[in-house]
Amino acid sequence: MRRFGQEYVKLTIDPWYRLVKRQPPVWLRREMTLALLDVYESWRRKVEALPEVEYLRVWLSWPNFIDSQVVMATGRQAQHYQDVFLPVAEPKGLPSELGPQLLARLSEFEWQECLSEYPVYKDDLTADELHWLFKRRYRPGRLYDGTEVYWIEQGRVWVGQKLTNKEAPSMNL
Template sequence: MRQKKIRGHKRRHKQIDNWRLDNLSLDLTDYLLNERDRYYAKIRVHPWSGISLTNSITPQPKGKTKQKMLNGLLDIYENWKTQLDKLGKPYYLKVWLFEPRFSQSQVVCAIGDNVGFYENTFYKPDSDKTIQLDRYGTLKTKLSNLNWDYSLDEDHYDNTLVGEPEIYVSRQDYEETVKWFDKLLKKPHRTQKFKEPIGETTELYSFKRGDVWLGGQK
Protein backbone atom coordinates (compact mmCIF):
# COMPACT_ATOMS: atom_id res chain seq x y z
CA MET A 1 0.00 0.00 0.00
CA ARG A 2 1.39 3.39 -0.97
CA GLN A 3 1.94 6.26 1.44
CA LYS A 4 -0.18 9.36 1.13
CA LYS A 5 1.71 12.60 0.50
CA ILE A 6 0.92 15.29 3.08
CA ARG A 7 0.32 18.72 1.56
CA GLY A 8 -0.67 22.09 2.98
CA HIS A 9 1.60 22.11 6.04
CA LYS A 10 0.71 25.69 6.99
CA ARG A 11 -2.94 24.68 7.11
CA ARG A 12 -2.08 21.60 9.18
CA HIS A 13 -0.10 23.74 11.62
CA LYS A 14 -3.07 26.06 12.03
CA GLN A 15 -5.26 23.04 12.74
CA ILE A 16 -2.75 21.87 15.37
CA ASP A 17 -2.88 25.31 17.02
CA ASN A 18 -6.68 25.16 17.12
CA TRP A 19 -6.69 21.59 18.48
CA ARG A 20 -4.27 22.66 21.23
CA LEU A 21 -6.42 25.65 22.23
CA ASP A 22 -9.60 23.57 22.21
CA ASN A 23 -8.10 21.10 24.69
CA LEU A 24 -6.17 23.31 27.10
CA SER A 25 -8.99 23.40 29.64
CA LEU A 26 -10.87 20.55 31.31
CA ASP A 27 -14.61 21.04 31.72
CA LEU A 28 -14.53 19.65 35.23
CA THR A 29 -18.12 20.53 36.12
CA ASP A 30 -20.02 19.36 33.05
CA TYR A 31 -17.95 16.40 31.92
CA LEU A 32 -15.20 14.98 34.08
CA LEU A 33 -16.99 15.22 37.41
CA ASN A 34 -20.53 14.41 36.32
CA GLU A 35 -20.10 11.80 33.60
CA ARG A 36 -17.52 9.03 33.98
CA ASP A 37 -14.54 10.61 35.77
CA ARG A 38 -12.27 9.93 32.78
CA TYR A 39 -11.15 12.13 29.93
CA TYR A 40 -8.51 12.25 27.20
CA ALA A 41 -7.21 14.52 24.47
CA LYS A 42 -6.13 12.72 21.30
CA ILE A 43 -4.44 14.38 18.34
CA ARG A 44 -7.49 15.39 16.28
CA VAL A 45 -5.83 16.81 13.19
CA HIS A 46 -6.59 15.69 9.63
CA PRO A 47 -5.28 13.46 8.05
CA TRP A 48 -3.85 11.80 11.21
CA SER A 49 -7.26 11.22 12.77
CA GLY A 50 -10.27 9.47 11.35
CA ILE A 51 -10.50 6.77 8.69
CA SER A 52 -8.67 6.97 5.38
CA LEU A 53 -11.03 6.63 2.41
CA THR A 54 -8.22 6.07 -0.08
CA ASN A 55 -6.08 3.02 -0.76
CA SER A 56 -3.08 4.52 1.02
CA ILE A 57 -1.60 4.95 4.48
CA THR A 58 -0.88 8.27 6.14
CA PRO A 59 2.78 8.67 7.15
CA GLN A 60 3.41 9.54 10.78
CA PRO A 61 4.00 13.23 11.60
CA LYS A 62 7.60 14.40 11.50
CA GLY A 63 9.70 17.54 11.69
CA LYS A 64 7.95 20.75 12.74
CA THR A 65 4.52 19.14 12.53
CA LYS A 66 5.47 16.48 15.08
CA GLN A 67 7.11 19.10 17.31
CA LYS A 68 3.96 21.24 17.32
CA MET A 69 1.78 18.25 18.16
CA LEU A 70 4.04 17.12 20.99
CA ASN A 71 4.31 20.64 22.37
CA GLY A 72 0.51 20.80 22.31
CA LEU A 73 0.25 17.56 24.29
CA LEU A 74 2.72 18.85 26.89
CA ASP A 75 0.86 22.17 27.22
CA ILE A 76 -2.43 20.31 27.65
CA TYR A 77 -0.84 18.13 30.33
CA GLU A 78 0.46 21.14 32.24
CA ASN A 79 -2.87 22.98 32.13
CA TRP A 80 -4.85 19.92 33.17
CA LYS A 81 -2.46 19.31 36.05
CA THR A 82 -2.99 22.84 37.33
CA GLN A 83 -6.75 22.32 37.26
CA LEU A 84 -6.67 18.85 38.81
CA ASP A 85 -4.35 19.97 41.62
CA LYS A 86 -7.07 22.40 42.71
CA LEU A 87 -9.57 19.58 43.22
CA GLY A 88 -7.71 18.32 46.26
CA LYS A 89 -8.36 14.65 45.44
CA PRO A 90 -6.28 11.84 43.87
CA TYR A 91 -6.09 11.73 40.10
CA TYR A 92 -4.35 9.96 37.21
CA LEU A 93 -2.73 12.18 34.60
CA LYS A 94 -0.25 11.01 31.98
CA VAL A 95 1.01 11.78 28.50
CA TRP A 96 0.89 8.63 26.40
CA LEU A 97 3.69 9.06 23.85
CA PHE A 98 3.66 6.41 21.11
CA GLU A 99 6.62 5.57 18.89
CA PRO A 100 6.63 5.04 15.99
CA ARG A 101 2.82 5.39 15.89
CA PHE A 102 3.11 8.94 17.18
CA SER A 103 -0.29 10.09 15.91
CA GLN A 104 -1.94 7.90 18.58
CA SER A 105 -0.32 9.94 21.36
CA GLN A 106 -2.66 11.60 23.84
CA VAL A 107 -3.14 13.07 27.31
CA VAL A 108 -5.26 10.94 29.65
CA CYS A 109 -6.73 11.68 33.07
CA ALA A 110 -9.05 10.09 35.60
CA ILE A 111 -10.28 10.93 39.10
CA GLY A 112 -12.29 9.31 41.86
CA ASP A 113 -12.91 5.58 41.61
CA ASN A 114 -11.37 5.53 38.13
CA VAL A 115 -7.85 6.58 39.17
CA GLY A 116 -6.63 3.01 38.72
CA PHE A 117 -8.57 2.45 35.47
CA TYR A 118 -5.60 3.13 33.17
CA GLU A 119 -2.85 1.56 35.31
CA ASN A 120 -2.85 -1.76 33.43
CA THR A 121 -3.66 -0.50 29.95
CA PHE A 122 -0.24 -1.39 28.57
CA TYR A 123 2.01 -4.41 29.03
CA LYS A 124 5.36 -3.70 30.68
CA PRO A 125 8.04 -6.18 29.53
CA ASP A 126 10.81 -7.51 31.75
CA SER A 127 13.46 -5.67 29.71
CA ASP A 128 13.24 -1.95 30.44
CA LYS A 129 14.20 0.95 28.18
CA THR A 130 15.00 4.62 28.74
CA ILE A 131 13.39 7.31 26.62
CA GLN A 132 15.86 9.09 24.33
CA LEU A 133 14.99 12.75 24.88
CA ASP A 134 17.58 14.02 22.40
CA ARG A 135 15.45 12.81 19.51
CA TYR A 136 12.81 15.43 20.37
CA GLY A 137 15.01 18.46 19.74
CA THR A 138 13.98 21.68 21.47
CA LEU A 139 11.34 19.87 23.54
CA LYS A 140 13.98 17.88 25.41
CA THR A 141 13.89 20.17 28.46
CA LYS A 142 10.10 20.17 28.61
CA LEU A 143 10.00 16.39 28.34
CA SER A 144 12.63 16.01 31.07
CA ASN A 145 10.21 17.59 33.56
CA LEU A 146 8.19 14.36 33.46
CA ASN A 147 9.06 10.86 34.61
CA TRP A 148 8.74 8.38 31.73
CA ASP A 149 7.84 4.70 32.10
CA TYR A 150 8.23 2.24 29.25
CA SER A 151 5.58 -0.18 27.98
CA LEU A 152 4.64 -1.86 24.72
CA ASP A 153 2.35 -0.49 22.04
CA GLU A 154 0.43 -3.56 20.88
CA ASP A 155 -2.45 -4.62 18.67
CA HIS A 156 -4.76 -7.13 20.36
CA TYR A 157 -6.93 -9.90 18.92
CA ASP A 158 -8.81 -12.72 20.63
CA ASN A 159 -9.86 -16.23 19.74
CA THR A 160 -13.37 -15.11 18.71
CA LEU A 161 -12.15 -12.76 15.97
CA VAL A 162 -12.95 -15.02 13.01
CA GLY A 163 -16.42 -15.96 14.20
CA GLU A 164 -18.79 -18.49 12.64
CA PRO A 165 -19.15 -19.08 8.87
CA GLU A 166 -22.79 -17.93 8.85
CA ILE A 167 -21.86 -14.31 9.65
CA TYR A 168 -19.96 -13.98 6.36
CA VAL A 169 -21.33 -13.02 2.97
CA SER A 170 -19.82 -16.12 1.39
CA ARG A 171 -17.85 -19.24 2.26
CA GLN A 172 -14.91 -17.73 0.41
CA ASP A 173 -14.90 -14.66 2.67
CA TYR A 174 -14.90 -16.93 5.72
CA GLU A 175 -12.07 -19.13 4.46
CA GLU A 176 -9.95 -16.10 3.51
CA THR A 177 -10.40 -14.68 7.03
CA VAL A 178 -9.42 -18.01 8.59
CA LYS A 179 -6.34 -18.12 6.39
CA TRP A 180 -5.40 -14.53 7.30
CA PHE A 181 -5.82 -15.19 11.02
CA ASP A 182 -3.79 -18.43 10.89
CA LYS A 183 -1.00 -16.55 9.12
CA LEU A 184 -1.17 -13.74 11.67
CA LEU A 185 -0.78 -16.15 14.60
CA LYS A 186 2.46 -17.48 13.11
CA LYS A 187 4.05 -14.07 13.65
CA PRO A 188 5.77 -13.24 16.97
CA HIS A 189 3.25 -12.40 19.68
CA ARG A 190 2.39 -13.12 23.28
CA THR A 191 -0.67 -15.09 24.36
CA GLN A 192 -2.74 -14.48 27.47
CA LYS A 193 -5.02 -17.33 28.53
CA PHE A 194 -7.89 -16.34 30.81
CA LYS A 195 -8.59 -18.41 33.91
CA GLU A 196 -12.28 -17.72 33.42
CA PRO A 197 -13.77 -17.16 29.93
CA ILE A 198 -15.14 -13.71 29.14
CA GLY A 199 -18.15 -14.77 27.12
CA GLU A 200 -16.58 -16.97 24.45
CA THR A 201 -13.18 -15.31 24.76
CA THR A 202 -10.53 -17.58 26.29
CA GLU A 203 -7.28 -16.21 24.80
CA LEU A 204 -5.86 -12.82 23.86
CA TYR A 205 -3.08 -12.44 21.26
CA SER A 206 -0.90 -9.32 21.47
CA PHE A 207 1.41 -8.15 18.69
CA LYS A 208 4.07 -5.54 19.35
CA ARG A 209 3.85 -2.49 17.09
CA GLY A 210 6.24 -0.19 18.93
CA ASP A 211 6.83 1.55 22.23
CA VAL A 212 4.62 3.72 24.41
CA TRP A 213 6.08 6.08 26.98
CA LEU A 214 3.90 7.10 29.92
CA GLY A 215 4.95 10.52 31.20
CA GLY A 216 3.81 12.26 34.35
CA GLN A 217 4.91 13.99 37.52
CA LYS A 218 4.94 11.82 40.62
Protein backbone atom coordinates (compact mmCIF):
# COMPACT_ATOMS: atom_id res chain seq x y z
CA MET A 1 0.00 0.00 0.00
CA ARG A 2 2.85 2.38 0.72
CA ARG A 3 4.24 2.00 -2.78
CA PHE A 4 1.07 2.19 -4.88
CA GLY A 5 -1.42 3.82 -2.50
CA GLN A 6 -3.82 0.90 -2.72
CA GLU A 7 -4.48 -2.62 -1.58
CA TYR A 8 -7.28 -4.95 -2.57
CA VAL A 9 -8.54 -8.50 -2.25
CA LYS A 10 -10.36 -10.11 -5.17
CA LEU A 11 -12.13 -13.43 -5.45
CA THR A 12 -9.49 -15.09 -7.63
CA ILE A 13 -10.68 -18.60 -6.89
CA ASP A 14 -10.38 -21.42 -9.40
CA PRO A 15 -12.40 -22.50 -11.37
CA TRP A 16 -14.47 -19.30 -11.35
CA TYR A 17 -11.71 -16.77 -11.93
CA ARG A 18 -10.01 -17.81 -15.15
CA LEU A 19 -9.60 -16.24 -18.58
CA VAL A 20 -13.34 -16.77 -18.98
CA LYS A 21 -14.86 -15.85 -15.65
CA ARG A 22 -17.69 -18.02 -14.33
CA GLN A 23 -20.13 -17.19 -11.59
CA PRO A 24 -20.21 -19.49 -8.55
CA PRO A 25 -23.51 -20.94 -7.32
CA VAL A 26 -25.56 -18.77 -4.98
CA TRP A 27 -24.66 -20.75 -1.84
CA LEU A 28 -20.97 -20.18 -2.56
CA ARG A 29 -21.53 -16.49 -3.36
CA ARG A 30 -22.95 -16.14 0.14
CA GLU A 31 -19.87 -17.75 1.68
CA MET A 32 -17.56 -15.60 -0.45
CA THR A 33 -19.45 -12.46 0.56
CA LEU A 34 -19.00 -13.37 4.22
CA ALA A 35 -15.27 -13.83 3.59
CA LEU A 36 -15.05 -10.39 1.94
CA LEU A 37 -16.86 -8.85 4.92
CA ASP A 38 -14.40 -10.56 7.27
CA VAL A 39 -11.46 -9.11 5.30
CA TYR A 40 -13.09 -5.67 5.44
CA GLU A 41 -13.58 -5.94 9.22
CA SER A 42 -9.99 -7.05 9.75
CA TRP A 43 -8.60 -4.21 7.65
CA ARG A 44 -10.93 -1.71 9.31
CA ARG A 45 -9.63 -2.60 12.78
CA LYS A 46 -6.04 -2.21 11.60
CA VAL A 47 -6.48 1.16 9.88
CA GLU A 48 -8.84 2.92 12.31
CA ALA A 49 -5.95 4.94 13.73
CA LEU A 50 -4.34 5.64 10.34
CA PRO A 51 -5.67 8.94 8.95
CA GLU A 52 -3.85 8.40 5.63
CA VAL A 53 -6.26 5.59 4.72
CA GLU A 54 -9.05 7.58 3.11
CA TYR A 55 -10.89 4.79 1.32
CA LEU A 56 -11.97 1.37 2.58
CA ARG A 57 -14.92 -0.23 0.83
CA VAL A 58 -16.48 -3.53 -0.15
CA TRP A 59 -17.53 -3.82 -3.79
CA LEU A 60 -20.28 -6.39 -4.41
CA SER A 61 -20.87 -6.98 -8.12
CA TRP A 62 -24.01 -8.54 -9.60
CA PRO A 63 -24.54 -10.55 -11.73
CA ASN A 64 -20.75 -10.64 -12.22
CA PHE A 65 -20.19 -11.57 -8.59
CA ILE A 66 -16.67 -12.89 -9.17
CA ASP A 67 -15.57 -9.25 -9.70
CA SER A 68 -16.43 -8.42 -6.06
CA GLN A 69 -13.58 -7.22 -3.85
CA VAL A 70 -12.42 -5.21 -0.84
CA VAL A 71 -10.45 -2.05 -1.69
CA MET A 72 -8.33 0.22 0.51
CA ALA A 73 -6.53 3.35 -0.74
CA THR A 74 -4.77 6.58 0.17
CA GLY A 75 -4.16 9.91 -1.56
CA ARG A 76 -4.75 10.07 -5.30
CA GLN A 77 -5.81 6.44 -5.46
CA ALA A 78 -8.49 7.10 -2.85
CA GLN A 79 -9.84 9.98 -4.95
CA HIS A 80 -9.81 7.77 -8.04
CA TYR A 81 -11.83 5.09 -6.27
CA GLN A 82 -14.32 7.69 -4.98
CA ASP A 83 -15.11 8.53 -8.62
CA VAL A 84 -14.76 5.14 -10.32
CA PHE A 85 -18.46 4.12 -10.28
CA LEU A 86 -21.49 6.04 -11.51
CA PRO A 87 -24.38 5.90 -8.99
CA VAL A 88 -27.70 4.69 -10.39
CA ALA A 89 -30.64 7.08 -10.49
CA GLU A 90 -33.14 4.51 -9.21
CA PRO A 91 -31.55 1.96 -6.86
CA LYS A 92 -33.15 -1.50 -6.73
CA GLY A 93 -31.37 -2.75 -3.63
CA LEU A 94 -29.06 -5.67 -2.95
CA PRO A 95 -29.93 -8.98 -4.65
CA SER A 96 -32.46 -11.02 -2.68
CA GLU A 97 -30.51 -14.16 -3.68
CA LEU A 98 -28.03 -13.27 -0.94
CA GLY A 99 -30.61 -14.49 1.57
CA PRO A 100 -32.12 -12.93 4.72
CA GLN A 101 -29.24 -13.75 7.11
CA LEU A 102 -26.58 -12.24 4.87
CA LEU A 103 -28.78 -9.25 4.02
CA ALA A 104 -29.12 -8.63 7.78
CA ARG A 105 -25.33 -8.48 8.13
CA LEU A 106 -25.06 -6.29 5.03
CA SER A 107 -27.53 -3.86 6.64
CA GLU A 108 -24.70 -2.86 9.02
CA PHE A 109 -23.11 -1.14 6.04
CA GLU A 110 -24.02 1.96 4.10
CA TRP A 111 -24.39 0.97 0.43
CA GLN A 112 -24.34 2.99 -2.76
CA GLU A 113 -25.73 1.18 -5.79
CA CYS A 114 -23.73 1.98 -8.93
CA LEU A 115 -23.38 0.86 -12.52
CA SER A 116 -20.85 -1.84 -13.28
CA GLU A 117 -19.41 -0.90 -16.66
CA TYR A 118 -16.49 -1.75 -18.90
CA PRO A 119 -14.82 0.52 -21.45
CA VAL A 120 -14.70 -0.03 -25.20
CA TYR A 121 -12.38 2.27 -27.13
CA LYS A 122 -14.16 4.11 -29.94
CA ASP A 123 -11.15 3.79 -32.27
CA ASP A 124 -11.19 0.00 -31.88
CA LEU A 125 -14.75 -0.41 -33.19
CA THR A 126 -15.80 -1.20 -36.75
CA ALA A 127 -19.08 0.10 -38.20
CA ASP A 128 -20.75 -3.25 -37.45
CA GLU A 129 -19.49 -3.19 -33.88
CA LEU A 130 -20.77 0.37 -33.42
CA HIS A 131 -24.17 -0.81 -34.67
CA TRP A 132 -24.04 -3.61 -32.07
CA LEU A 133 -23.01 -1.14 -29.37
CA PHE A 134 -25.87 1.25 -30.04
CA LYS A 135 -28.36 -1.55 -29.24
CA ARG A 136 -26.91 -1.85 -25.73
CA ARG A 137 -26.98 0.30 -22.61
CA TYR A 138 -23.91 2.50 -22.82
CA ARG A 139 -22.66 6.02 -22.22
CA PRO A 140 -19.94 7.88 -24.10
CA GLY A 141 -16.97 9.30 -22.22
CA ARG A 142 -13.31 10.20 -22.27
CA LEU A 143 -10.39 8.84 -20.35
CA TYR A 144 -7.92 11.10 -18.53
CA ASP A 145 -5.77 11.26 -21.69
CA GLY A 146 -8.69 12.30 -23.92
CA THR A 147 -9.28 8.88 -25.49
CA GLU A 148 -12.93 8.43 -26.48
CA VAL A 149 -14.60 5.40 -24.93
CA TYR A 150 -18.05 3.92 -24.61
CA TRP A 151 -18.93 2.60 -21.16
CA ILE A 152 -21.09 -0.51 -21.56
CA GLU A 153 -23.34 -1.48 -18.66
CA GLN A 154 -22.83 -5.04 -17.46
CA GLY A 155 -24.69 -5.01 -14.16
CA ARG A 156 -24.54 -3.38 -10.76
CA VAL A 157 -21.93 -2.90 -8.09
CA TRP A 158 -22.79 -2.01 -4.51
CA VAL A 159 -20.08 0.03 -2.82
CA GLY A 160 -20.31 -0.37 0.94
CA GLN A 161 -18.65 0.88 4.07
CA LYS A 162 -19.36 0.15 7.70
CA LEU A 163 -21.07 2.87 9.64
CA THR A 164 -19.29 4.18 12.70
CA ASN A 165 -21.12 4.17 16.01
CA LYS A 166 -21.71 7.90 15.65
CA GLU A 167 -23.41 7.63 12.26
CA ALA A 168 -27.06 6.80 11.80
CA PRO A 169 -27.84 3.89 9.48
CA SER A 170 -28.95 4.69 5.95
CA MET A 171 -30.87 1.64 4.84
CA ASN A 172 -30.62 1.53 1.07
CA LEU A 173 -31.12 -2.19 0.60
